Structures are given as C-alpha cells and as structure tokens.
Amino acid sequence: MTARLPSLNGLRAFEAAARHLSFTQAAAELNVTQTAISHQIKRLEEELGVRLFVRQNRALTLTPEAKDYLPGIRAAFNDMRLATDRLQRKDDGHVLTVSTLASLAAKWLLPRLTAFQEAHPGIDVRITTSSGLVDFQRDNVDAAIRYGRGQWQGVRADWLMADELFPVCSPALLQAGKPLKCPEDLRDHVLLHTSNIYSDDWRLWLTAAGLPTDLSKQPGVTFDLIFVTIQAAIDGIGVAMGRTSYVQDDISKGRLVVPFKIALPTDAGFYLVSPQGRADSPKLSAFRQWLIASAQGKS
Structure with missing residues (x-):
C-alpha cells in the first residue's frame, strides 16, 4: 500500500522555513502571511505525526527528524523546478545546472555559492543532487561535481580538492x-x-x-x-x-x-566533470574558474 503524500503547501512551507529558519522570511518568500506558514507547518506535523520545529526565545531550530527529512524534500522541489524548466523549454543560455552529492552541496558548495552569484548575476545556477553518475544529455545537466580519481571516459574532469x-x-x-x-x-x-x-x-x-x-x-x-x-x-x-x-x-x-x-x-578527490562538447561554454567556464579558485581558498 502506497503511503499518502502530505500537503504540497505544507511541504513548501516546511522547506522554506527550514532554509531560512524563520517563519517570517518563509512567508515573505511564498507571498503568504506568517500565520498561514504557521498553520501549514502545524498541519504538516499533524499529518506526519512528527514535530519538525522547536520554537524558543524567538529562535527556530529543526528537530533531528526534520534534519533527516529536509534533504529529500529539498531535492524533490529542485527536481520539480528542473522538470518544469525542461517542459517549458526555456532559453537555458544563462541557466547552469550542476549535479553534485547532497552532502557536498549542503556542507561545502551552498555556503559558498552566494559569492558566485554576486560575481555573475547573469548566470542562474540550478543545483540538483544525485549519488550516481549523470547522463548529461538525458538529465539536462551542464556539469557534475563527483568524487573519484578523475578517470571517466568521454568527459572533461577538472581537479578541485582532495x-x-x-x-x-x-x-x-x-x-x-x-x-x-x-x-x-x-x-x-x-x-x-x-x-x-x-x-x-x-x-x-x-x-x-x-x-x-x-x-x-x-x-x-x-x-x-x-x-x-x-x-x-x-x-x-x-x-x-x-x-x-x-x-x-x-x-x-x-x-x-x-x-x-x-x-x-x-x-582520490573531487572533480568538476563536464561533457567535452560543452565544457568551454561561457557560463560553464565562469563557474569552473570560480569553483577551482574557491576550492583552493582563493575566493
């Protein structure tokens, strides 16, 4: 028997509130009231039978259960955004889609990504997480950050860090x-x-x-x-x-x-991997240059 999925609005509220650790900022992002966010979170907690947030002294923290739940929910919303972009056939000349491990994204890449966005405001970076190798054509991915020895055939692999x-x-x-x-x-x-x-x-x-x-x-x-x-x-x-x-x-x-x-x-170490035919595109070249510098502590 397939488990019933919880409310999509509740999941959106949870993902935004968990990312900001603030109901107020989540409400501003989703263009609803703070009360609506609070009600949606409460309803989601009741549906799941799990407490997701600890509210104390005007601070908001995630429960251990929420910390385990969040990566999957965040990845699912990101996948939906990517699928919608592909469906609508948007001009992706300025969209850069990068696949990486969820752990590396959470602990290393995302805290640094603001610096790239500030330096290259015209490039829209989309992060998708996957533990397996990607098919660049099928998955509509421009580059991937992968762990290994760099010996992958048919792609360009640029060393990042050990x-x-x-x-x-x-x-x-x-x-x-x-x-x-x-x-x-x-x-x-x-x-x-x-x-x-x-x-x-x-x-x-x-x-x-x-x-x-x-x-x-x-x-x-x-x-x-x-x-x-x-x-x-x-x-x-x-x-x-x-x-x-x-x-x-x-x-x-x-x-x-x-x-x-x-x-x-x-x-072994981490490499930026990209298909040979698109490895030198302007958006990917800019990202590669920034990423290598960041891995070496120069940005």
Missing part, C-alpha cells in the same frame, strides 16, 4: 566527562559511521593510527549521508570520521573540533 580523513566531535563532548586525549579513548565513545562509499573510513584511519581495526566495529550509529553524520557529531551524539571538504567550515566556526593530530590523506 580530502583528508580525521575524527571530529563537538567541543561539548570533550567536556562531558569521558576523556578523548588519545585515540585509545575512542573505546569509551560512540562512533558515528556513514554507509556506502564512506563505510571504510574508520577502518582506514584506525590502521593509520596503529590501532586495532575492530575498534570500528564497536556499537555505534550509522547514517546513509555524510552530512547527517557530521550533524550528529555537532549535536554531541558521538565522534564522526570527518573529511576536509565536509567539516572545514564547522571547524572554523567552532562547531567541531579535531581531538587528534593524525590525518589520513586519500588518493
């Missing part, structure tokens, strides 16, 4: 009573894991640290998206295996700390 592996945790975790001064102390902490392509990260790092790899098999928590794993670390649930591109902003802002100085370089 990742280092190292444990990260909330500063509060270091003050919670259980020590975390040396890698052996990990035995007394919850380890946070990410499945799929990141499932081996803990074992690789433990090998580099000279620790028994079976430590990674102790009871922990596993997530299917690395940015959810990182958020769990920020929330103090346990210790996560971080990758430079996903945690550098959280470290610089004090939301995460690096308890040990052992980092494991990887032999």
Whole structure:
C-alpha cells in the first residue's frame, strides 16, 4: 500500500522555513502571511505525526527528524523546478545546472555559492543532487561535481580538492566527562559511521593510527549521508570520521573540533566533470574558474 503524500503547501512551507529558519522570511518568500506558514507547518506535523520545529526565545531550530527529512524534500522541489524548466523549454543560455552529492552541496558548495552569484548575476545556477553518475544529455545537466580519481571516459574532469580523513566531535563532548586525549579513548565513545562509499573510513584511519581495526566495529550509529553524520557529531551524539571538504567550515566556526593530530590523506578527490562538447561554454567556464579558485581558498 502506497503511503499518502502530505500537503504540497505544507511541504513548501516546511522547506522554506527550514532554509531560512524563520517563519517570517518563509512567508515573505511564498507571498503568504506568517500565520498561514504557521498553520501549514502545524498541519504538516499533524499529518506526519512528527514535530519538525522547536520554537524558543524567538529562535527556530529543526528537530533531528526534520534534519533527516529536509534533504529529500529539498531535492524533490529542485527536481520539480528542473522538470518544469525542461517542459517549458526555456532559453537555458544563462541557466547552469550542476549535479553534485547532497552532502557536498549542503556542507561545502551552498555556503559558498552566494559569492558566485554576486560575481555573475547573469548566470542562474540550478543545483540538483544525485549519488550516481549523470547522463548529461538525458538529465539536462551542464556539469557534475563527483568524487573519484578523475578517470571517466568521454568527459572533461577538472581537479578541485582532495580530502583528508580525521575524527571530529563537538567541543561539548570533550567536556562531558569521558576523556578523548588519545585515540585509545575512542573505546569509551560512540562512533558515528556513514554507509556506502564512506563505510571504510574508520577502518582506514584506525590502521593509520596503529590501532586495532575492530575498534570500528564497536556499537555505534550509522547514517546513509555524510552530512547527517557530521550533524550528529555537532549535536554531541558521538565522534564522526570527518573529511576536509565536509567539516572545514564547522571547524572554523567552532562547531567541531579535531581531538587528534593524525590525518589520513586519500588518493582520490573531487572533480568538476563536464561533457567535452560543452565544457568551454561561457557560463560553464565562469563557474569552473570560480569553483577551482574557491576550492583552493582563493575566493
């Protein structure tokens, strides 16, 4: 039996309010009243049977359930926008569609994208998320940011950045009573894991640290998206295996700390991948130049 979908208006209100962390700003974006947003969110929470927001001291925060729910809803709305654009056959000379991993979009690309939009206001960037390889022609995608060794046939692959592996945790975790001064102390902490392509990260790092790899098999928590794993670390649930591109902003802002100085370089990294025939288009060339500079910390 197929589950009944919740109200589309409620989902739109949720996505906008979660993005702004403000009912007022969500209402302004959707051209409705703040009361309407509040009612739509309340109705959506009742339909789902899940609380989505915590309202306190004029601040709005997402519940853990909402943090898990948001990436899928955001991706669905983005897919609908892209599908509508294709249906209406709009002139896409100034529209740049980029596919990337949801985690990289959330933790690295989106916080930097405003700088590109300010530098190139005539280019309309559309971000779509996917974990698999894209068919540039079928999916109407101009470029993709992908993780690997850059050995893909028939495309141009421009190097962006490498990742280092190292444990990260909330500063509060270091003050919670259980020590975390040396890698052996990990035995007394919850380890946070990410499945799929990141499932081996803990074992690789433990090998580099000279620790028994079976430590990674102790009871922990596993997530299917690395940015959810990182958020769990920020929330103090346990210790996560971080990758430079996903945690550098959280470290610089004090939301995460690096308890040990052992980092494991990887032999792969992120590339901007584009079809050979369109790789030198003006909009893609501008984005490539900005993206490479941003990855190198020059923008």
